[in-house]
Amino acid sequence: MTQNLFEQRKKELVKYYRQFHHLPSYDELAELYGVGSKGSLYKYVEKFIEEGLVAKSEGGRLIPTTKLYGLRVLGTVQAGFPTAAEEELTDTLSLDQFLIKNPEASYMLTVSGDSMIDAGIMPGDMVIVERGRQPKIGEIVVAEVDHDWTMKYYLKRGDEIILRPANKKYPDIRPRQELNVAGVVTSVIRKYK
Numbered sequence: 001m002t003q004n005l006f007e008q009r010k011k012e013l014v015k016y017y018r019q020f021h022h023l024p025s026y027d028e029l030a031e032l033y034g035v036g037s038k039g040s041l042y043k044y045v046e047k048f049i050e051e052g053l054v055a056k057s058e059g060g061r062l063i064p065t066t067k068l069y070g071l072r073v074l075g076t077v078q079a080g081f082p083t084a085a086e087e088e089l090t091d092t093l094s095l096d097q098f099l100i101k102n103p104e105a106s107y108m109l110t111v112s113g114d115s116m117i118d119a120g121i122m123p124g125d126m127v128i129v130e131r132g133r134q135p136k137i138g139e140i141v142v143a144e145v146d147h148d149w150t151m152k153y154y155l156k157r158g159d160e161i162i163l164r165p166a167n168k169k170y171p172d173i174r175p176r177q178e179l180n181v182a183g184v185v186t187s188v189i190r191k192y193k
Contacts, residue, residue, distance in 0.1 A: 119166035129183035
C-alpha cells in the first residue's frame with residue numbers, strides 16, 4: 001500500500017463519515033474501496049487505528065475518534081489590533097468535547113424570544129443545558145415558573161429567588177407558587193449561515 005493510496009482511502013473514510021454520520025461496516029468499506037474481501041481491508045484498518053482515526057470496540061466494531069470527526073485547531077486569531085499570524089496545526093478538537101462537560105446530563109434547546117439578548121443569546125441560537133446541577137447565583141437557567149418555561153439569570157435575595165432577563169424591556173420574574181430549575185445553560189451556539 002502506497003502512502004498516496006492510503007491518503008486517498010483516508011479521505012474516502014472521512015467523507016463517508018461526514019456524509020452518513022457513522023462509520024461504514026466492513027462490507028460497506030470493502031465496497032467503498034472496491035476490494036473483494038474483508039481481509040483486504042486489514043492493512044487499511046490497522047493503519048487507521050495506528051493514526052488514531054478509529055478505534056475498535058470490545059466487540060470488534062470500528063468506532064470513530066475525535067481525530068476523525070473533530071475540527072482542526074490552527075492557532076489563535078487577534079480580535080483587537082491585527083498582528084502577523086502563521087497557520088499552525090495545534091490540535092484536533094470535537095465541538096462536543098469543547099462545549100459539553102457532562103454529555104449524559106446535557107441537552108440542547110432552540111432559543112425563541114429576545115429576553116436574553118444583552119447576554120448575547122439571540123432568537124434562533126441553540127443553548128446547551130446541563131440538568132441535575134444546583135445553579136449558582138448569576139448563572140443562566142432554564143426553569144419552569146408557575147407552569148411556564150423560561151430562560152433567565154438565577155438570582156437570590158435572602159430566601160427569595162429571582163429570575164432576571166438580560167433585556168431591560170422585561171421585568172424580573174418572582175415565582176408565586178412554584179419554581180423548577182430544569183438545568184443550567186453551559187454554552188450558546190450560533191450559526192451565521
